[in-house]
Amino acid sequence: MILNLTDLPAKMNNHTITAKDVAKLAGVSQSSVSRVYFEGAKVSEKTRLKVIAAAEELGYKPNEFARSLITNRTKIIGLVMKGVQNPFYPQVLKQFTTFFKAHGYSVLFVHTNNEEIQKEDIENLINYKVAGVIITDATMSLKVAESFQESKIPLVFFNRKLYTDNFFSVCCNNLNAGRKIAEFLISKGAKDMIYIAGNTDTSTNQDRQKGFFEVLASHNIPYQKFSSDYTYEGGYNTALQIMEDNVMPNAFFVGNDIMALGVIDALRKNSVTIPTTTRVVGFDNIDMAGWPAYELTTWEQPIVEMVEQTVNYLLAEIHDYTGEAKALELDGRLIDRQTT
Amino acid sequence: MILNLTDLPAKMNNHTITAKDVAKLAGVSQSSVSRVYFEGAKVSEKTRLKVIAAAEELGYKPNEFARSLITNRTKIIGLVMKGVQNPFYPQVLKQFTTFFKAHGYSVLFVHTNNEEIQKEDIENLINYKVAGVIITDATMSLKVAESFQESKIPLVFFNRKLYTDNFFSVCCNNLNAGRKIAEFLISKGAKDMIYIAGNTDTSTNQDRQKGFFEVLASHNIPYQKFSSDYTYEGGYNTALQIMEDNVMPNAFFVGNDIMALGVIDALRKNSVTIPTTTRVVGFDNIDMAGWPAYELTTWEQPIVEMVEQTVNYLLAEIHDYTGEAKALELDGRLIDRQTT
DNA sequence: CTATTTTTTGAATACGTATGCAAAACGCAA
DNA sequence: TTGCGTTTTGCATACGTATTCAAAAAATAG
Incomplete structure (x- = not known):
């Protein structure tokens, strides 16, 4: 007896299992198999069960590429991150991937060195027909951002706002945080202060600064501003420079925790006692801020909530696109430790 | 005059530009267009120029999915990372993405919580027909690993070895590092030591430990081993526990820098002076190790070189698959600071 | 039970590219 | 020029799925 190869179970034939194979085994058409795996398509319960059983037996998985070729969309989220100086970088990345995995999405990671994302990176994402995009700690030109809107690809700016209100963004409420920190330091009796900014151009910095200075001004508290990176x-050197050139202020508000730790070490090097001579407040509440060597007072960003809101928005927009634009700002809280 | 829509330039027709459009404009066949963009295919210089000009004019980009549907391969690298405790996590990620971007590859990021990667994560990568896979700080069962070999997808274990020699891995030479650290501490006059392991099961830990104990034994130096995480x-609590239960040793070798910083803070809390009463050596040389607050002596892993070797191997194997297996071990160096 | 509406199904086609094959074009020698 | 070998080209088809449309089946009403 001569066996035709195509009569053998597909498994033994070392040929990737397609919907056609499943269809044959289940005794239905390829269309029906497709409908079982396509969310929103209608199939009777009877054929669904037959198909699933056959698929199980053969180990069938729909080919994502054939799928994307037709639908023009993938189950991939583009995640663009800038630099590595962001202290909650790993945590945010971990959470995004975990959340998306739970919803069947994969994460295409893009690293950018520039505050403004380059066109080539974006083209890559559009080429891959990503289902949605998250831009963390960076911005992009309006023209480039609009190309996503044209393609109806939902987009979220995470931890950064654009200067137009045509896009969805999720941030900590930096304005309010700046205010609260100012009030807190005033309540501790600080009579003059120094603010050390990170990247002056970023929306996060500008909001914090605005809130901070606003309250100081209303209390007639003198302040100075320095810029770092x-x-x-950066924090270390800026603090050294301040000590050379200026009188020591009653308190420092530093743009993020990493810089603040540098400031603390610089102050300690010159034997400035904290919090007796001066006080230091950071921002982010990274792990190190809580370590005994520093015990830094800082502002905690509601990262989990920020991530959740981002994911929820993206999934909703992927489901049906509205292009809703909103600047979401979530409150954080002051973590009062030993440096104030 | 009535215009047929298909007569209009494709650009205005709001229809994705395909190879067919380019072909029409260039006056060649779709096949020729395909051949221009497919590495290794043969086209005459004349048609290549015509095609490129037409493509440029229309803004043509080959559809990666249609491509993958046929070739069964993508320009995507699967990057699997475990946890976030790895101190060089962000840097490694950044370097991989940068390198691969330069070679036209994108990075699909997968996060895993387990030391052993789960089957589902792997299936996802195989589903996406990734061109290659990097597994950092984790292992996987032999059976799962072999599924990559079956699919001829090159695979690198980064910073971890498997216990068989059928796979390619890139590590720091941990055995040698352990030895060198032991010799260094002995040369500093340490008479008894404590080794604090991270995850005991990992190959990296076992190699370091082996090298370290080997040299201590040959010098008749007594030692103890503790396990942390x-x-x-973990480092902080382990050190506290050691101080409760034991005599203070002359020196600590701690599995990584983060734990070592915890050990230092715990020692300081109990007013143990470093390096006079005891000494501490870490591993990894993370940024913080160099900060004035710690000045930790540690072992620097040759990360850049490790990444380069990984990328080179993968690109070569992607080009033509040999399945070469080798455990690459690259030397690092001791960074001598103030804690010894 | 028949007539009518609703649901489910299968056949055929499209998505955009790579590739085997045969025809066409080219290069070169005589 | 002709003839022959070598490239280059275009045609047709395949990749694995989603989707339209008409036919079949099922459900419902009378």
Whole structure:
């Protein structure tokens, strides 16, 4: 007896299992198999069961590419992150991937060095027909951002706002945080202060600064501003420079925790006691801020909530696109430790 | 005059530009267009120029999915990372993405919580027909790993070895590092030591430990071993416990820098002076190790070189698959600071 | 039970590219 | 020029799925 190869079970034939194979085994058409795996399509319960049983037996998985070729969309989320200086970088990445995995989405990771994302990175994402995009800690030109809107790809700016209100963004309420920190330091008796900014151009910085200075001004508290770069060394050197050139202020508000730790080490190096001589407040509440060596007072961003809101918005927009634009700002809270 | 829609330039027709459009404009066949964009295919210089000009004019980009549907391969690298406790996590991620971007590859990021990667994560990667896979800080069962070999998808274990020699891995030479650290501490006059392990099961830990104990034994130096979890709190608590239960050793070798910082803070809390009463050596040389608050002596892993070797291997194997297996071990170096 | 509406199904086609094959174009020598 | 070998090209088809449309089946009403 001569066996035709195509008569053998597909499994032994070392040929990728397609919907056609499943259809044959289940005794239905390829269309029906497709409908079982396509969310929203209608199939009777009877054929669904037959198909699933056959698929199980053969180990069938729909080919994502054939799928994307038709639907023009994938189950991939583009996640763009800037630099590595962002202290909650790993945590945010971990949470996004975990959340999306639970919903059947994969994460295409894009790293950018620039505050403004380059066109080539974006083209790549559009080429891959991603289902949605998250931009963390960076912005992009209006023109490029609009290309996503044209393609109806939902987009979220995470931890950064654009200067137009045509896009969805999720941030900590930096304005309010700046205010609260100012009030807190005033309540501690600080009579003059220094603000050390990270990247002056970012919306996060500008909001914090605005809130902070606003309250100081209303209390007639004198202040100075310095600019640094969101790194430990930046904070360290800026503090050294301040000590050389200026009188020591009653308190420092530093743009993020990493810089704040640098400031603390610089102050300690010059034997400035904290919180007796001066006080230091950071931002982010990274792990290290709680370590005994520092015990830094800081502002905690509601990361989990920020991530959740981002994911929820994206999934909803992927389901049906509205293009809703909103600047979401979530409150955080002050973590009062030993540096104030 | 009535215009047929299909006569209009494709651009205005709001219809994705395909190879057919380019072909029409260039006056060649779709096949020729395909051949221009398919590496290794043969086209005459004349048609190549015509095609590129037409493509440029229309803004043509080959559809990656249609492509993958046929070739069964993508320009995507699967990058699997475990947890976030790995201190060089962000840097490694950044470097991989940068390198691969330069070679036209994108990175699909997968996060895993387990030391052993789960089958579902892997199936996802195989579903996406990734061109290659990097597994950092984790292992996987032999059976799962072999499924990659069956699919001829090159695979690299980064910073972890498997216990068989059928796979390619890139690590720091942990055995040698353990030895060198032992010799270094002995040369500093340490008479008894404590080794604090992170995850005991990992190959990295076992190699370091083996090298370290080997040298101590040959010098008749007594030692003890404690197990922790690669976190700051772990190091902190382990050190506290040691101080409760034991005599203070002359030196600590701690499995990674984060734990070492915890150990230092715990020692300081109990007013143990470093390096006079005891000494501490970490591993990894993370940024914080160099900060004035710690000045930790540690072992620097040659991350850049490790990443380069990984990328080179993968690209070569993607080009033509040999299945070469080798455990690559690259030397690092001791960074001598103030804790010894 | 028949007539009518609703649901489910299968056949055929499209998505955009790569590729085997045969025809056409080219290069070169005589 | 002709003839022959070598490239280059276009045609047709395949990849694995979603989707339209008409036919079949099922459900419902009378």
